[in-house]
Amino acid sequence: METIIEINERIWFEVSFSLANREKGSEEDIRFAIADTAPPGARLFDTDEIDILLSPAQAEQLGAALLEAARVSRATPWADDMRG
Secondary structure, eight states, rough: EEEEESSSSSSEEEEEEGGGGTTOOOOOOEEEEEEEEEOOOGGGSSSSSSEEEHHHHEEEEEHHHHHHHHHHHSSSSOOOOOOO
């Protein structure tokens, strides 16, 4: 299972599950990656990709937090001068 979410022309998120990520004694088997394809001097981080392994519970917490932030954002009206 793999989902890629493009943020803009140079940054994307990847969420994936693979049995290959499972290690004995660890629950972290869900990969969350942030990739930045900008040239080295213009990247957000020192590397082009950061990988974080999450447990199912952590992935659920992250998902719930993102859904709640989206709900609050949609419920908050824009001021006329904020839309650009």
